[in-house]
Amino acid sequence: MMSEGFDQGEDTTPGRSQVRKFIALIVITTATAQALGLTLKSPTQLGPNDISRWSTVWSLLERGSFAIDDCPWADKTQDKVLKPDKLAEPTAKSSLLHKVEYAIAPRAWKTGEATEHFYSSKPPLLPTLMAGLLYPARTILGVPLDKVVEQKRLPRWVEKVDEGPPRRVEHVLETPKEPAKWPVFVFYFKPLVVLFNVVPLWLFLVLYTRLLDRYATNDWAWFLSLFGGAWGSLLFAFDQTLNNHTIAASSAFFAIYALIRIWDEEARSAWWFAVAGFFAAFTACNELPAALFGVLVFLMLLIRFPKSTAISFVPAAAIPCIAFLATQYIAFGQFTPVYEEFGTKSYQYEGSYWNTPLEMDWFNLHPEPYPVYFFHMTFGHHGVFSLTPLFLFAALGMVRSLFTRDRLRALAWLTLVLSTALFAAYLVNPKARNYGGSTQGLRWLFWLIPFWLVFLPKGVEGGQDRRWVRVLSLAALAISVFSVGYALRAPWSHPWVLDMMEHLNLYSLKR
Numbered sequence: 001m002m003s004e005g006f007d008q009g010e011d012t013t014p015g016r017s018q019v020r021k022f023i024a025l026i027v028i029t030t031a032t033a034q035a036l037g038l039t040l041k042s043p044t045q046l047g048p049n050d051i052s053r054w055s056t057v058w059s060l061l062e063r064g065s066f067a068i069d070d071c072p073w074a075d076k077t078q079d080k081v082l083k084p085d086k087l088a089e090p091t092a093k094s095s096l097l098h099k100v101e102y103a104i105a106p107r108a109w110k111t112g113e114a115t116e117h118f119y120s121s122k123p124p125l126l127p128t129l130m131a132g133l134l135y136p137a138r139t140i141l142g143v144p145l146d147k148v149v150e151q152k153r154l155p156r157w158v159e160k161v162d163e164g165p166p167r168r169v170e171h172v173l174e175t176p177k178e179p180a181k182w183p184v185f186v187f188y189f190k191p192l193v194v195l196f197n198v199v200p201l202w203l204f205l206v207l208y209t210r211l212l213d214r215y216a217t218n219d220w221a222w223f224l225s226l227f228g229g230a231w232g233s234l235l236f237a238f239d240q241t242l243n244n245h246t247i248a249a250s251s252a253f254f255a256i257y258a259l260i261r262i263w264d265e266e267a268r269s270a271w272w273f274a275v276a277g278f279f280a281a282f283t284a285c286n287e288l289p290a291a292l293f294g295v296l297v298f299l300m301l302l303i304r305f306p307k308s309t310a311i312s313f314v315p316a317a318a319i320p321c322i323a324f325l326a327t328q329y330i331a332f333g334q335f336t337p338v339y340e341e342f343g344t345k346s347y348q349y350e351g352s353y354w355n356t357p358l359e360m361d362w363f364n365l366h367p368e369p370y371p372v373y374f375f376h377m378t379f380g381h382h383g384v385f386s387l388t389p390l391f392l393f394a395a396l397g398m399v400r401s402l403f404t405r406d407r408l409r410a411l412a413w414l415t416l417v418l419s420t421a422l423f424a425a426y427l428v429n430p431k432a433r434n435y436g437g438s439t440q441g442l443r444w445l446f447w448l449i450p451f452w453l454v455f456l457p458k459g460v461e462g463g464q465d466r467r468w469v470r471v472l473s474l475a476a477l478a479i480s481v482f483s484v485g486y487a488l489r490a491p492w493s494h495p496w497v498l499d500m501m502e503h504l505n506l507y508s509l510k511r
Contacts, residue, residue: 016213020222024209031230032202035239038488039193042240044186045073047438047492050242052079052120054189056127058145061138066124066331067117072146078353079121081346086114087333101334109333121339121347124331125285125324126244130192137188145188151180189242197239200250204450205230207257212457214265215408218464221457224473228390228456232480233449234441237487245446248286252293253450255279256411259297260454262305264407273301273312281317285324287447288337289425293418300410342431360434360494362510367433374427381498381507382435382442387483389476390456391449397458408454415451422448440487440495 016024045051055068055077067085068074087109090099102110120127138145153176162168208229216222230236238246258276261267276297284291294317301309325335332338338346347354357364367373379386385395401412426432426444436443463470486496494502501507 016209020209020213020219023223024226027226027230028202028205028209031205031236032198035198035201035236036194039198039240040190044183044189044193045076046241046490048077048079049492051077053122053127053130053242054185055080056120056122056124057131057134057189058185060128060131061134062144062146066119068120069118074118077120080118081121081338081341082116082118082349082352083332083338083346084114084116086110086112097335101329105333119331119338122244123285123288123324123337124327125320126247128327129323130196133192133195134188143184145185147184149182149184151182153179193240193242196242197246197250200247201236201239204250204253207253208453211257211260211454215454216457217461220463220470220473221461224460224463224477225453225457228477228480229453231484232390232477233388233453234443234484234487234491235446235449237440237484237491238443238446240488241491243443244286245443248283248290248447249449251279251283251286252290252447255283255293255297256450256454259300260408260411262301263410268305268308270308270312273305273308274316276301277309277313277315277317278319282320283447285320287444289422289444290447292421293414296414296417300414357434358511359509360437363434364431367430370427373433374423376435377423377427377442381501382495383497384442384445386497387441387495388480390473390480391452393459393473393476394452394456395459397455397460398452400458401455406458408458411451411454415448415455418451419448438492438494440483440491440493 045054051073055071055074056066058071058073059065059068063070068080074080087102087105089110090102134145155173155175157171157173160170160172162170205226209226212222212225216225235246235249255276258272258279261272262276280290280294280297284294298309298313298317301313328335328337341347342354354361368376376382378384385392398412398415400406401408402416406412422445426442432444460469460473463473483496487493498507502509
């Protein structure tokens with residue numbers, strides 16, 4: 001399924017039975033092919049979230065600027081900020097960081113009349129990376145990203161209804177005034193979504209089966225976990241659209257895999273330390289709260305393997321960190337992400353959606369009580385466990401690993417700390433009380449899904465000998481896959497639990 005050269009150091013993977021080999025090949029091929037077909041068929045611009053990033057990609061390639069004012073799609077996203085193109089001179093009350101940002105800025109950033117421009121509110125590292133990948137094709141082809149190819153329409157018979165009275169239906173041969181339009185950006189952007197979402201999905205499934213070979217104690221745990229990893233998490237629904245959550249989740253898994261190889265399987269090569277460092281840092285660059293993950297992994301390895309961590313982990317981790325800070329500063333003249341300015345004039349400009357937020361965003365201004373919000377984060381309309389109950393078994397597996405002499409005990413403690421910290425942070429965060437907006441599931445926690453999947457086989461292994469465990473775990477798999485299926489057509493929409501509650505008049509949104 002992949003080159004054996006990927007494993008550096010002694011390979012401790014047990015032999016895989018012929019049946020498992022065949023099932024793994026079938027599942028990996030099917031899931032990857034399905035994700036590819038879904039990605040190619042879905043609209044390239046699915047909603048404000050991805051349009052915000054695509055606008056930056058367009059602006060970098062077509063204007064050489066991070067400002068998205070002239071982008072033809074900028075009016076379709078509310079995920080943007082209005083900021084001046086000159087830095088404000090620090091005052092006595094300014095923070096030390098702002099004083100440093102101003103001091104190192106080029107003279108052109110500080111002098112002259114300031115003009116306000118629209119910018120994407122998303123961190124610029126990912127769009128900059130994508131623009132860099134597209135630059136050769138854009139240069140060679142010479143075709144602008146916003147070009148639209150028009151096709152003249154042919155005459156066709158249409159029905160014209162005269163409501164009368166009496167009501168009459170006439171048939172008229174006419175040619176539509178508007179031509180058929182084929183946007184060129186599809187051919188530029190689709191390969192990027194495949195590269196950043198579909199390819200990592202394939203690699204995740206290949207490596208996940210290797211973990212199952214090592215840590216799934218029986219066939220039931222191995223097979224159910226593989227199917228759950230392929231189709232039982234909402235990551236699969238989001239692989240069709242440009243977003244930071246699937247990229248962060250993939251990065252987190254690659255870092256976890258390297259950590260397991262180092263910590264539990266005694267792979268000591270510099271390769272694994274570099275992989276752990278790079279992907280732990282890249283996870284944080286795409287999900288800033290994941291900085292806690294990067295710090296904890298760094299400390300774990302530094303204490304146990306100080307030399308290898310200093311020589312291999314740290315330089316590899318520095319690459320995405322430096323790139324993140326550099327692109328952030330070049331784009332905005334500041335090192336802090338602009339979405340930290342949520343609730344300020346950067347967001348609440350004239351005509352901004354955020355002046356009158358509705359539906360889930362209404363809760364940012366009118367937050368629900370903490371117990372209510374926590375319930376919906378866990379077992380309610382955006383609940384991790386109500387939408388994907390497979391993770392109840394993953395939680396069971398994690399707890400069992402915590403209190404047994406399990407090889408994954410250290411990772412279990414790390415998962416517990418991260419999960420608890422993230423749930424608590426998003427519960428009390430005053431700037432994020434909207435469940436992630438119109439989205440299928442609590443997307444801010446998606447990057448933790450690979451952690452939970454590692455412990456899924458431990459949680460369902462009892463199904464090998466106990467019928468009731470098989471029934472419950474199959475029901476959990478069915479509900480989880482159902483949630484994914486419900487999300488496929490529109491990942492940036494409400495989950496089925498919320499839709500059901502609204503239809504039953506059990507929950508009401510402001511519209």
